[in-house]
Amino acid sequence: MPELPEVQTTVNGLQSLLGKEITNIKLYTTKLRYLIPKNIIKIAKNNKILKIYRIGKYIILKLSNSYSLVFHFGMSGRLRISKIDNYRLVKHDHILLFIKNRKILSFNDPRKFGFIDFAISKEIYKKKYIIKLGLDPFDIQLTYHYLFKKISNSKVPIKQILLDQRIITGIGNIYASEILYDAKISPFTPGFHLNNDKLKNLIKSIRKILKKAINFGGTSIRNYVAIDGTLGNFQNKFKVYNKEKQKILGFKIKRVVQYGRSTFYCPSIQKKFTIRNN
DNA sequence: CGGGCCACCTGGCGGC
DNA sequence: TGCCGCCAGGTGGCCC
Numbered sequence: 006m007p008e009l010p011e012v013q014t015t016v017n018g019l020q021s022l023l024g025k026e027i028t029n030i031k032l033y034t035t036k037l038r039y040l041i042p043k044n045i046i047k048i049a050k051n052n053k054i055l056k057i058y059r060i061g062k063y064i065i066l067k068l069s070n071s072y073s074l075v076f077h078f079g080m081s082g083r084l085r086i087s088k089i090d091n092y093r094l095v096k097h098d099h100i101l102l103f104i105k106n107r108k109i110l111s112f113n114d115p116r117k118f119g120f121i122d123f124a125i126s127k128e129i130y131k132k133k134y135i136i137k138l139g140l141d142p143f144d145i146q147l148t149y150h151y152l153f154k155k156i157s158n159s160k161v162p163i164k165q166i167l168l169d170q171r172i173i174t175g176i177g178n179i180y181a182s183e184i185l186y187d188a189k190i191s192p193f194t195p196g197f198h199l200n201n202d203k204l205k206n207l208i209k210s211i212r213k214i215l216k217k218a219i220n221f222g223g224t225s226i227r228n229y230v231a232i233d234g235t236l237g238n239f240q241n242k243f244k245v246y247n248k249e250k251q252k253i254l255g256f257k258i259k260r261v262v263q264y265g266r267s268t269f270y271c272p273s274i275q276k277k278f279t280i281r282n283n
Numbered sequence: 284c285g286g287g288c289c290a291c292c293t294g295g296c297g298g299c
Numbered sequence: 300t301g302c303c304g305c306c307a308g309g310t311g312g313c314c315c
Contacts, residue, residue: 008308038291038310062309080309081293097293116292118309134310161286170310177308227295227307264287267306 007078009142009175010218010239012062015084018232019057019064019110022086026053026105027068034099038079038120041100048072048123049102061138061174065129073126077134079118085111086232138174142211147173149204156196163199163207164192164268176211179224179246182269184214186245191275192261192268217242245269 007015030046049068056067064076064084076084089107100112100121112121124132139155140147155172156163166172167181176184185192188210190203199207218224223237226247244253246269249260256273 011308077310078308079292080307114292115294116307116309118291159285165286168309179308224308265289266309 007062007082007223008177008180009059009062009215010180010221011223011237012059012064012078012175013219014223014237015232016057016059016064018086019066019084022054022066022104022108022110023057024053024055025108026051027102028105029103031101031103032099033094033101034117037099037114037117038077039122041121042123045074045121045123049074060129060135061141061170062177063135067126071126073124073129075122075124075129075132076112077119077121079114079116079120081116081227082112082114082119084232085113085234087111137171139170139172140174142173142175142215147208149201149208152199152204152208153201156199159196161196162192162263163190163194163196164263166196167211168264168266173211175215178266179243180214180218182246182267183244184210185275186270187214189275191272191277192263192270193277245271 027049028051030049032041032046035041048070049072053069054066055069058065062077066074068074076082087109089103089109092109092111095113097115098111098113102110104110112119122132129135140151152172156166159166164181164185167176167184168178182192184207188203188207190199190207218239221237221239221242222235224239225236226240245258248258248269251258253271254274256271258269258271261268261270
């Protein structure tokens with residue numbers, strides 16, 4: 006489910022747990038994408054949540070001991086806060102964190118591609134799934150120089166490059182299509198074909214689309230809902246995603262499959278070739 | 284190493 | 300109604 010905007014929306018919603026104590030953890034599953042570390046209970050129990058933030062698509066809860074909890078949502082994971090009295094275990098609730106203010110933070114994930122882990126807070130950047138991440142889209146170090154260095158020798162189509170978390174972290178399959186439409190770049194354009202102007206433009210579109218999606222509370226199709234169960238609204242702002250055969254500005258939208266994932270684009274607006282001129 | 288492909292898992296939907 | 304095939308906000312591991 007979640008790309009950066011959904012993860013950020015979740016992180017925003019979680020802030021009400023700041024300073025609150027985790028009184029217990031209950032596991033209803035032993036394995037999600039990975040085995041759930043058993044000692045996660047010992048590590049979190051009776052500790053306060055001091056900081057809640059994200060790295061790429063990973064959600065981090067920094068605890069009052071030296072540890073942090075790490076959540077990843079995979080394709081269908083989500084976190085939800087309920088009052089203890091209202092809470093009913095629903096299908097695919099795998100992990101419950103009991104919070105001292107009589108709330109429950111539940112992790113639900115039908116497809117089990119998500120995971121939960123812990124890390125020593127100071128060493129979180131050494132985690133194998135964190136260390137390889139590229140720049141955050143909102144990091145000021147993300148410039149056309151950076152992108153040019155990373156992709157100017159690559160034959161890989163830009164759609165796939167946007168999904169490569171080692172280059173930029175946070176973009177997923179929905180926003181990749183929406184970003185490329187906004188930037189008027191064909192999804193097939195190989196990395197080496199993009200000149201500095203196009204890259205500047207692309208970075209602008211990345212930030213614009215992601216910001217807009219965050220402002221709309223993310224995208225709610227299938228599983229994703231916010232921390233309190235409310236829906237995101239960005240799906241109503243899609244220009245191309247899920248709009249095969251519909252028209253935009255009078256032009257047909259197409260769906261193709263690249264690397265096994267759907268790409269939606271408008272061939273008339275996202276022209277196929279760009280000449281390198283730097 | 285980079286890049287391409289597949290597996291992991293469950294459920295919803297459309298077609299027959 | 301039932302079954303089948305296809306599709307789904309991700310990513311790690313296996314190949315070459």
